[in-house]
Amino acid sequence: MQTLYLALAVFLLLNLGAGMWRVLRGPSAADRMLAAQLFGTTAVAVLVLLGQAMESTALLDVALLFALLAAVTAVAFVRRAWPETNNDVD
Amino acid sequence: MMLIDYLSAVLLIAGAVFFLAGTVGLLRFSDVYMRLHALTKADNVGLGLMTAGLVMQAESWAVAGKLLLIWLLVLLAGAGVAHLIASGALKRGIRVWKR
Amino acid sequence: MEALTLLGWMFDGLLGLGLLWVAWRALTSPDLFRAIVLFIAFGLLMALAWVRLEAPDVALAEAAIGAGLTGALLLAAFAKLSSITASGDEKQADSARIYSHQLYWIAAVALLVAAGLGYVILSLPPYAAGLSVEVAANLQTSGVSHPVTAVLLNFRGYDTLLEMVVLLVALLGVWSLGGPAIGRGSAPGPVLDMMARVLVPLLIMVAAYLLWVGAHAPGGAFQAGAVLGAAGVLLLLADWRPRAGLMGWPLRLMLVAGPAAFVVMAALLYMVEGRLLAFPPAQAGMLILMLETAATVSIGVTLAALFLGGRPQSDKEHT
Numbered sequence: 210m211q212t213l214y215l216a217l218a219v220f221l222l223l224n225l226g227a228g229m230w231r232v233l234r235g236p237s238a239a240d241r242m243l244a245a246q247l248f249g250t251t252a253v254a255v256l257v258l259l260g261q262a263m264e265s266t267a268l269l270d271v272a273l274l275f276a277l278l279a280a281v282t283a284v285a286f287v288r289r290a291w292p293e294t295n296n297d298v299d
Numbered sequence: 300m301m302l303i304d305y306l307s308a309v310l311l312i313a314g315a316v317f318f319l320a321g322t323v324g325l326l327r328f329s330d331v332y333m334r335l336h337a338l339t340k341a342d343n344v345g346l347g348l349m350t351a352g353l354v355m356q357a358e359s360w361a362v363a364g365k366l367l368l369i370w371l372l373v374l375l376a377g378a379g380v381a382h383l384i385a386s387g388a389l390k391r392g393i394r395v396w397k398r
Numbered sequence: 399m400e401a402l403t404l405l406g407w408m409f410d411g412l413l414g415l416g417l418l419w420v421a422w423r424a425l426t427s428p429d430l431f432r433a434i435v436l437f438i439a440f441g442l443l444m445a446l447a448w449v450r451l452e453a454p455d456v457a458l459a460e461a462a463i464g465a466g467l468t469g470a471l472l473l474a475a476f477a478k479l480s481s482i483t484a485s486g487d488e489k490q491a492d493s494a495r496i497y498s499h500q501l502y503w504i505a506a507v508a509l510l511v512a513a514g515l516g517y518v519i520l521s522l523p524p525y526a527a528g529l530s531v532e533v534a535a536n537l538q539t540s541g542v543s544h545p546v547t548a549v550l551l552n553f554r555g556y557d558t559l560l561e562m563v564v565l566l567v568a569l570l571g572v573w574s575l576g577g578p579a580i581g582r583g584s585a586p587g588p589v590l591d592m593m594a595r596v597l598v599p600l601l602i603m604v605a606a607y608l609l610w611v612g613a614h615a616p617g618g619a620f621q622a623g624a625v626l627g628a629a630g631v632l633l634l635l636a637d638w639r640p641r642a643g644l645m646g647w648p649l650r651l652m653l654v655a656g657p658a659a660f661v662v663m664a665a666l667l668y669m670v671e672g673r674l675l676a677f678p679p680a681q682a683g684m685l686i687l688m689l690e691t692a693a694t695v696s697i698g699v700t701l702a703a704l705f706l707g708g709r710p711q712s713d714k715e716h717t
């Protein structure tokens with residue numbers, strides 16, 4: 210099982226890397242922030258898998274923090290940092 | 300218990316498949332609204348299946364409870380954030396992609 | 399098992415390369431918003447790296463502060479910056495441009511520093527035992543059973559005292575710059591309202607949990623304070639402002655509660671034991687918990703106030 214956990218963690222990390230393309234490319238600010246949200250969820254999954262593989266329950270706490278703080282960052286984007294103009298639309 | 304191990308493995312792999320689907324959707328879909336759909340599939344189903352697989356392997360009720368809490372939080376936060384981003388995009392005039 | 403170590407190497411290798419690549423793209427990105435999002439992604443990957451280095455305390459702090467709160471702070475700063483450049487203030491943009499002859503000097507200094515650091519690192523002894531043996535030997539007298547908390551709050555409590563003062567000074571710096579506090583945006587819709595109502599109590603509970611669990615597992619005052627700060631940030635974003643009466647002395651009291659508790663404790667212990675912050679082993683656990691509680695409240699309120707940006711209005715002019 211340990212091998213499966215680590216293999217899936219590597220797979221998810223590769224997914225994360227692929228998602229970077231959307232951050233670099235995404236025509237609007239929302240696309241970039243979307244990708245960051247997906248990174249957050251993927252990191253939660255990686256942490257939960259690693260927590261089982263490395264047998265550390267502290268990693269579940271880290272995953273909890275990730276989930277909560279990704280939400281706060283996204284709300285900060287929507288309420289503060291999203292320009293009202295249409296300049297960033299494709 | 301080898302049967303539980305197999306079941307966990309199947310659930311975990313299925314969850315990883317949904318994460319792949321989420322990433323593919325993020326990269327290939329043609330506008331913000333569609334990409335939000337892809338994102339929430341990875342959140343809900345992907346993480347949900349993985350959580351189910353790991354709950355079966357959990358050593359204690361506390362660990363299983365924490366795993367479920369994490370998944371529920373990601374569900375709640377993901378749904379709320381998806382709504383906020385979509386309504387914000389509509390307000391800022393990002394057009395829905397039509398063929 | 400062969401496959402296990404191979405997979406471990408693959409994971410660590412991918413993570414390391416990913417960190418370097420994201421850092422490079424973030425620094426060289428012409429679009430500032432893209433750089434901020436890349437920085438948040440960098441914080442995420444960094445937290446994963448700390449996890450792989452078997453330092454969950456640092457991973458907790460990195461996730462809370464590095465990826466989460468600093469991301470929110472940068473986004474708020476980006477919003478202010480956009481409003482400045484949009485109002486046509488070209489002077490500030492021009493003065494930040496770096497000319498090519500300055501680049502050569504900067505490169506030379508950077509190379510010198512890198513060479514010096516490399517020399518120092520290479521001349522360190524290859525095998526250093528570190529202090530983990532001594533910490534483990536003295537853990538019973540420290541009052542907690544988690545070595546990181548023991549070091550932070552007991553053995554090196556003086557450093558933590560100074561760190562709390564540094565955080566306070568940062569806030570004083572932000573207040574002295576005199577900018578306005580972020581104003582209220584448009585009214586939050588029902589979804590944001592609901593999210594705040596559910597997430598803020600949850601964040602406060604998670605902060606209390608991290609504070610409590612820090613005695614025997616990864617956690618502690620800084621991580622709990624950062625989560626509390628995130629709760630404050632979420633409240634501010636959902637357009638909640640505390641009543642004007644709370645913004646004056648009560649706010650200041652909460653901000654200094656942490657450093658003040660440390661100073662008072664140091665003074666008391668000096669009078670009783672003859673040395674600064676020397677906890678008597680019997681009461682050490684309870685004293686550390688008291689200190690950590692005060693520190694958590696202070697750190698949380700300081701971080702939220704940093705996000706608010708300006709000095710909060712304490713008089714009647716701001717409804």
